[in-house]
Amino acid sequence: MNNPNERKPGDDRDWSVVVEDGVAKTNEPVSSAVAEPEAATRRHEPHEPARTHLPEKLYEKRAVVHNKRIDGPFRRFKWLVMVVTLAIYYITPWIRWDRGPYAPDQAVLVDLANRRFYMFGIEIWPHEFYFVAGLLIMAGIGLFLITSAVGRAWCGYACPQTVWTDLFQHIDRLFDGDRNARHRLDKAPWTFGKILRRGSKWTVYLFIGLITGGAWILYFADAPTLLRDFFAGEAAPVAYGTVAVLTLTTVTLGGFMREQVCVYMCPWPRIQTAMMDEQSLLVTYKDWRGEPRGSIKKAQKNPGAFGDCIDCQQCVQVCPTGIDIREGPQIGCITCALCIDACDRVMKDIGRPRGLIDYATLEDCEREAAGGEPKSPWRTLFRPRTLVYLMIWGGIGGAMLFALGVRSHTDLTVAPDRNPPFMLLSDGSVRNAYTLKLRNMESRPRDMEIAIEGLPGAVMWTENVNRRDAAPTQTVNVPADLVRQVRAYVAVPAGTPSQEFSFRVTSLDEQRESDVVQTRFDAPESE
């Protein structure tokens, strides 16, 4: 599509000279192959066209974005999302949840040291990590769902980068004033007043970064204890390291890099671009209504010659990523809809209908441009694609809840000794040794009975039970919320052949949970 030979209709601009950075530069000659198709065969001849030297640019200078304050329904929604998400992040580690004397009382805790993940009434062990994987898949499909329905709503409202950038932009406004004042201050010399302002603003940046990193570590240990240890200098070095790194990234990414993260670093805009279609809602400038642009004065002089856009630049000034939405959908647009608020306000002031910039699907845009009626929002949101996503999302969630509800809190694994596979005892009986692992996922110690099934005459003893007390069943106490390893010795009378049999473990409480594992008894070949 970028082939320069293909002139767009009506494009009569002379491209032999281009203006870049305010300097007119020659654009001659073009690549020999492109200039004359037959020239491709002569490409390597010495008399190729002389090159034009353009000044090398090593970097793209960042245009600082100072967005203007705006109020409106979307801005208020953004406030709400910001308050809710930040509240969830900062408050969650402080919620308590009683689990009895053998488990922590923190509602949400990722206990890496003991390899447990607590979330309110749910406790997940490492072998059940598929629940976490399922949550991640749900998060992924949830993003597909949101994106296909309302476009980049995640980017615009809920992404941490957006929330913290928004927070930092409000801090800027609080300290330095609104857009114009901030631009002026940027250009101003470093007077005492500016140093004072910058210093205090950056201190607040640092404070926000610190509590952001500080809240993160509270998810990994008992929050009140860790907080006390942290300030007493007794917390683990990894806690200080994590807080330092997260403080640095919060201040750098949220305070200084901001929209650069979305434009250059984040893969998500690219992925979302691929997931949107003509029926996804996105923030759009309705060019058929707005173009050609002209001020109110011009429009009054020439009624009918101009569109609704009065080129007031409000939509550009309020944009937190500094783009011009009128250039069309683009990677820098996070669809936060602040430009809709800005434009609606202007349209109201000058008495034109709202929605020159609005959430619309590309299909609707075409239909509207052709004079048709837009689809109802409900039909836009609930279409087969979003419904399928919703069903998959709900199906995974339902399946996980079901699996969580019916899972057993008692589990047994059996590892037979391979070397030696069997032992002859002095009375001629044959002994096999097994390593049993009894898992007690309840937060209380439980007695469990180990029984041998399907091995006639077999008796069992353990490392703690003497052979004199050998019996077909043994009872062991498994500590709360732990796996207990038991060495089980099983002996059968002489002459018993090799065969399969099972261990059954049963919890000796009102739950009577049990688990059966089949394993093998090895015996010498009969002589």
Added chain:
Amino acid sequence: MANKRIDEPTGTETVGHEWDGIEELNTPLPRWWLWTFYLTIIFSIGYVIAYPAWPMIDRATVGMLNWSSRGELAKDMSAADQARATVREQLARIPIERLPEESGLMQQAVAGGAAAFRVNCVQCHGSGAAGSQELGYPNLNDDDWLWGGDLKAIEYTLVHGIRQAGDDETRMSVMPPFEGAFDTAQLDALVDHVLSLSGKAETNATGARIYADNCAACHGPAGGGDRAQGAPTLNDAIWLRGSSREAIKRQILQPRMGMMPKWEGRLDPVTIKMLAAYVHSLGGGEDFVEVAENPEAEVDEQP
């Protein structure tokens, strides 16, 4: 050569190369990216000064911090040693008879013994401690002990060895060779009697008489053996060197006797104690009950 030009729709310069009409835009990097690049260069200078970097003939440059991966390992090893020091100290202090009462310490000793076993003992007894019938290395998992299977007896065997030359306290027993003492019929009768002790054959008068005259002094009238002098039990199911008639005949005529080195002086007392605990834990360890005189008492323990 490169033909740079400005791309029309984007206003960006191309890199100047062109392949079948496809060109690449030379989109400039954002400035912070460039700074990151410079920062990595500065970092690398600091790294080269602080850490080993330039390869020399036998080793790399040392670096200001004097760091090396071997040094790191040595530090970790000494830290691990220090962490074990308290356990070893406790083990050194406790008499081995008292060890089973301290279940935590016992577990530590078994774990340490397992590690020491893999280094020092598996060469003969095998990695599963099952020994070798062919070569006469005893199985340490079963409940048949030549010299006793409680912790103290095992430790004594480890310390002094069996038939260890130059140790006055070593466990010493010799089975005399009976080569030429019996004719073929007598030998067959004796083998029948020996097998009959564990119910594997019918006894006979000749065999019983020869056994009573020659063997019962050490192996006992009923073949119960004698741990005091390391005489094997003959009336149980376990045969160190095989239970076939040929194996028994060979053992009567030209007895082979194993030798175990003493570990005193080669391993420190704590390691020997841990090894004893490990061998005792393999499933055949005995309590401190004087059962050595009457091994039958421990044979049939099934309820």
